[in-house]
Amino acid sequence: MEALNRYLAELATHLPRDPALREAVLAEVEGHLRERALAWQAQGLGEEESMRRAIEQFGDADEVGEALARVHRGGTWRQALAGGLPHLLAGLAATLPALPLAWGGAYLARLGSPLLANWPPLEVAFGVLVIAVLAVWGRRPRLWTCSWVGYGLLLALGLTMTGLSAGWFGPGLGHQLVAAMLWLVVASLVYLWLARRDRLGAVLAALALVPLLWTALMLDEVQPPLASYLFLATALLTALATAAAIRLGDERRGIALLAAANAVIALPVTSVAIFCSEYPAILAGFGGRITPASVTVSMVLNLGASTLLLVGPLWFHAVVSRLFRRRTA
Amino acid sequence: MSLFAQLRKGSTEIAILRLLCERPMYGYEIAQELERRSEGYLAAQEGLLYPTLHRLEKDGLLAAEWRPGEGGPRRKYYRLTARGHQALAASLREWREFRERLTTLLEGGPCGSAEPLPG
Numbered sequence: 001m002e003a004l005n006r007y008l009a010e011l012a013t014h015l016p017r018d019p020a021l022r023e024a025v026l027a028e029v030e031g032h033l034r035e036r037a038l039a040w041q042a043q044g045l046g047e048e049e050s051m052r053r054a055i056e057q058f059g060d061a062d063e064v065g066e067a068l069a070r071v072h073r074g075g076t077w078r079q080a081l082a083g084g085l086p087h088l089l090a091g092l093a094a095t096l097p098a099l100p101l102a103w104g105g106a107y108l109a110r111l112g113s114p115l116l117a118n119w120p121p122l123e124v125a126f127g128v129l130v131i132a133v134l135a136v137w138g139r140r141p142r143l144w145t146c147s148w149v150g151y152g153l154l155l156a157l158g159l160t161m162t163g164l165s166a167g168w169f170g171p172g173l174g175h176q177l178v179a180a181m182l183w184l185v186v187a188s189l190v191y192l193w194l195a196r197r198d199r200l201g202a203v204l205a206a207l208a209l210v211p212l213l214w215t216a217l218m219l220d221e222v223q224p225p226l227a228s229y230l231f232l233a234t235a236l237l238t239a240l241a242t243a244a245a246i247r248l249g250d251e252r253r254g255i256a257l258l259a260a261a262n263a264v265i266a267l268p269v270t271s272v273a274i275f276c277s278e279y280p281a282i283l284a285g286f287g288g289r290i291t292p293a294s295v296t297v298s299m300v301l302n303l304g305a306s307t308l309l310l311v312g313p314l315w316f317h318a319v320v321s322r323l324f325r326r327r328t329a
Numbered sequence: 330m331s332l333f334a335q336l337r338k339g340s341t342e343i344a345i346l347r348l349l350c351e352r353p354m355y356g357y358e359i360a361q362e363l364e365r366r367s368e369g370y371l372a373a374q375e376g377l378l379y380p381t382l383h384r385l386e387k388d389g390l391l392a393a394e395w396r397p398g399e400g401g402p403r404r405k406y407y408r409l410t411a412r413g414h415q416a417l418a419a420s421l422r423e424w425r426e427f428r429e430r431l432t433t434l435l436e437g438g439p440c441g442s443a444e445p446l447p448g
Contacts, residue, residue: 024405025379025383027402027403027405028356028379028405029376029379030402031355031356031357031398031401031402031403031404031405032356032357032360032375032379034401034402035357035401036357036375057374057375058374058375058376059374059375059376059377060374060376063374063376063377064374064376064377064379064380067376067377067379067380068379068380068383070380071380071383071384071387072383072387076387
């Protein structure tokens with residue numbers, strides 16, 4: 001049945017990466033072709049000729065594969081909305097209590113580090129919602145759930161950081177290092193699992209972690225009203241980019257769209273961090289002065305670092321799967 | 330693609346809903362039934378039946394479950410959901426109206442005959 005295997009392999013090249021979906025689609029197609037071939041055999045044709053006719057009747061593998069991919073690729077509007085929702089909620093939970101007042105910076109700082117330290121009700125409610133969504137739908141992951149997975153990791157990171165500063169993991173540096181490494185290992189495994197199913201899903205999850213957390217950290221020193229508005233704008237943009245990528249469903253174009261949104265966020269946020277606060281990390285290297293060179297270096301480094309974090313899981317997955325293949329070969 | 334080829338392609342969806350209204354069926358069975366009942370008129374590339382089935386399932390008009398095959402590999406059976414029944418009823422209403430209006434338009438008047446007009 002070489003012809004059958006060749007046909008299925010050709011069809012599979014068009015399908016999304018999700019192993020469960022691929023297995024189900026290919027099993028269904030294989031069953032159809034085998035049954036049609038048996039019907040031809042019952043009419044007196046040979047085994048190979050029967051399969052050749054069954055395949056011919058089924059249609060061109062590229063055409064059928066692409067038509068199937070179109071169905072399974074793009075999410076519905078409802079799924080796009082559900083995927084973008086956690087970004088909006090996170091933006092509101094972090095800034096809403098702060099917007100009319102002057103103490104927004106404290107909320108932003110809290111998102112980055114001890115997320116649950118002061119138990120602000122909106123953030124706790126958001127955390128509970130994320131865990132509920134993951135518990136209910138996590139068993140059957142779809143593309144739109146990936147951004148919720150990203151917020152699950154963000155909450156776990158917040159909890160780890162809270163624990164580190166509160167001394168939950170013991171007094172010594174060794175214990176704290178173990179706790180931080182534990183989060184890193186768990187996050188890496190989650191990203192690996194997501195990237196194996198769907199590379200766009202892994203980037204959607206990273207989008208929850210990279211631009212929002214990074215914006216919160218960068219704007220920590222910026223005056224509250226401006227920082228809150230920028231943070232909300234970041235959340236809105238990530239929500240829109242997420243919804244568009246889910247609706248699009250196409251892996252390559254979806255990832256490009258998310259990387260572009262990340263760049264759109266990175267550049268103005270870096271500018272604000274440089275011009276509206278004492279942004280020390282890069283400027284220190286230039287004697288603390290704002291010059292064209294120091295601004296350019298800051299922009300390039302921040303854009304590079306955030307893009308690296310965003311698409312890093314994909315490289316990580318590629319390296320691990322290559323290592324695994326070499327070992328099993 | 331000719332007008333009638335487009336119409337045939339567009340009619341696959343309502344034909345599938347109509348078939349599954351009777352009982353759950355799996356892909357190959359649906360292809361066979363479509364071919365048999367339309368006397369080959371709706372027999373197209375069989376593979377293109379599956380994107381339609383999967384889209385209807387994704388839209389919630391069909392539900393599917395895997396069942397063991399008769400001595401062979403397992404099969405994915407599709408059945409009509411409540412939304413599928415509603416969609417079929419709406420499609421049938423639309424189809425009847427479309428057929429009546431188009432018949433009145435095409436077959437009425439002096440040019441309505443299938444035979445060419447004299448002169």
